[in-house]
Amino acid sequence: MYINENFIKLPQSYLFSTVASKLKEYREAHPDADLIRMDIGDVTLPVASCVIEAMHRAVDDMASSDTFHGYGPEQGYPFLREAIAKGDYQERGIDIKADDIFISDGAKSDLGNLGNIYSRKSVIGVADPGYPVYVDSSVMDGRGGDLLSDGRWSRILYMDCKPENGFKPEVPARGVDVVFLCSPCNPTGTVFTRDELKEWVEYAQRNKTLIVFDSAYEAFVRDPEIPRSIYEIEGAKEVAIEIRSFSKTAGFTGLRCGYTVVPSELKGMDREGNEFPLRQLWNRRQSTKFNGASYIIQRGAEALYTPQGREAIKGNIDIYLSNARYIRKAMEAAGFEVYGGDNSPYVWAKLPGEDDSWKLFERILSEAEVSSTPGIGFGESGAGYIRLTGFNSPKNTRKAMERISRINFKKDDALEDEFKSLNDIKAIKALDDLNVLDDITEALGL
Numbered sequence: 322m323y324i325n326e327n328f329i330k331l332p333q334s335y336l337f338s339t340v341a342s343k344l345k346e347y348r349e350a351h352p353d354a355d356l357i358r359m360d361i362g363d364v365t366l367p368v369a370s371c372v373i374e375a376m377h378r379a380v381d382d383m384a385s386s387d388t389f390h391g392y393g394p395e396q397g398y399p400f401l402r403e404a405i406a407k408g409d410y411q412e413r414g415i416d417i418k419a420d421d422i423f424i425s426d427g428a429k430s431d432l433g434n435l436g437n438i439y440s441r442k443s444v445i446g447v448a449d450p451g452y453p454v455y456v457d458s459s460v461m462d463g464r465g466g467d468l469l470s471d472g473r474w475s476r477i478l479y480m481d482c483k484p485e486n487g488f489k490p491e492v493p494a495r496g497v498d499v500v501f502l503c504s505p506c507n508p509t510g511t512v513f514t515r516d517e518l519k520e521w522v523e524y525a526q527r528n529k530t531l532i533v534f535d536s537a538y539e540a541f542v543r544d545p546e547i548p549r550s551i552y553e554i555e556g557a558k559e560v561a562i563e564i565r566s567f568s569k570t571a572g573f574t575g576l577r578c579g580y581t582v583v584p585s586e587l588k589g590m591d592r593e594g595n596e597f598p599l600r601q602l603w604n605r606r607q608s609t610k611f612n613g614a615s616y617i618i619q620r621g622a623e624a625l626y627t628p629q630g631r632e633a634i635k636g637n638i639d640i641y642l643s644n645a646r647y648i649r650k651a652m653e654a655a656g657f658e659v660y661g662g663d664n665s666p667y668v669w670a671k672l673p674g675e676d677d678s679w680k681l682f683e684r685i686l687s688e689a690e691v692s693s694t695p696g697i698g699f700g701e702s703g704a705g706y707i708r709l710t711g712f713n714s715p716k717n718t719r720k721a722m723e724r725i726s727r728i729n730f731k732k733d734d735a736l737e738d739e740f741k742s743l744n745d746i747k748a749i750k751a752l753d754d755l756n757v758l759d760d761i762t763e764a765l766g767l
């Protein structure tokens with residue numbers, strides 16, 4: 322048999338696997354290392370008690386033939402689809418129905434699997450830097466073209482995100498078939514305003530583009546002016562699929578549950594220009610290749626829509642956001658240019674004069690025993706940046722920043738004045754708005 326050669330065109334390893342193997346090497350070489358993980362966005366707070374109780378009840382259901390659940394609906398159980406439609410959309414004035422919701426084992430799977438329902442010839446548009454699954458899965462499906470010497474793929478349209486455009490992809494002059502948008506953005510932490518999203522919806526309408534809107538981090542948005550769903554924009558139901566996750570909001574990274582919204586209004590065309598509802602294709606794909614998320618996990622996710630569940634999510638996100646704010650301030654004080662960290666768990670940072678992300682990663686790892694994600698792993702425009710996450714505990718976050726603050730990042734004496742050295746952790750403590758972290762840390766005994 323012949324292999325899918327697109328796989329051999331791809332770089333050897335997925336970004337987070339490469340980081341993980343570098344950390345493994347480091348641990349082997351330094352068995353006593355007290356490594357603090359701030360690389361992959363994996364959460365640290367436990368799952369809410371109401372979710373645990375709901376899952377215990379669901380486990381008990383499996384023990385009796387009256388309440389046992391075998392294969393579930395591939396689209397997800399109606400109890401969860403209805404809770405999502407009501408809790409995440411209708412109560413916020415957005416007309417999304419239970420039938421529009423497809424439950425999955427997480428956003429990452431759906432982002433990759435969606436490629437099954439659009440043409441192999443589709444031209445893909447991605448923000449650079451961006452979540453690597455968009456590009457890697459497109460390449461696996463044969464939509465990449467050739468790997469160019471600058472590390473980019475010949476058939477993919479890259480939209481550069483730099484400080485000058487606030488790290489937000491701008492509507493391109495040419496049309497593409499499918500565009501991946503992420504807000505709050507992984508990795509830069511930036512968010513689209515209502516007007517910016519409106520521009521994207523209009524672009525999609527003009528060009529018959531499908532927007533794949535990754536809103537895995539929507540629960541981190543605290544600014545009421547910032548849209549949490551693309552369906553807050555008029556006309557979006559005709560052009561966009563929205564993908565969400567319970568991973569970061571409710572600690573489901575290990576449990577696995579997310580969902581994808583495919584509104585009935587959304588259509589694609591065949592070569593003759595005949596229109597087909599994408600919902601029909603996605604339903605066909607899911608019922609053929611997926612047997613649904615586990616009943617127990619879906620019962621757990623349903624509990625997130627109770628008042629206790631909502632309260633727990635808010636509490637978790639308060640902590641992660643306050644970690645992110647802390648990281649942001651500490652990195653600024655250490656002399657970095659810093660972005661994100663508001664309405665987002667991610668902080669995106671660059672050390673002036675250092676253009677090599679992996680070098681920065683290695684230096685922070687060896688001198689502070691703190692792991693980060695090299696920005697270059699998210700795309701060429703990420704060169705020189707690192708991404709830090711607010712998902713560790715407040716105590717570890719504080720410890721990590723204290724260690725980073727002790728690294729002497731100064732390159733030469735001439736730069737000395739430009740760095741507000743943070744060699745004394747008191748400098749961080751003096752930042753009034755961070756006192757909240759002390760209270761949380763103490764209250765939780767973290």
Ligand code: MLT
Pocket residue numbers: 337360361362363429452507
């Ligand atoms: C990240 O760190 O970007 C994410 O945790 C990765 C993921 O969700 O797959």
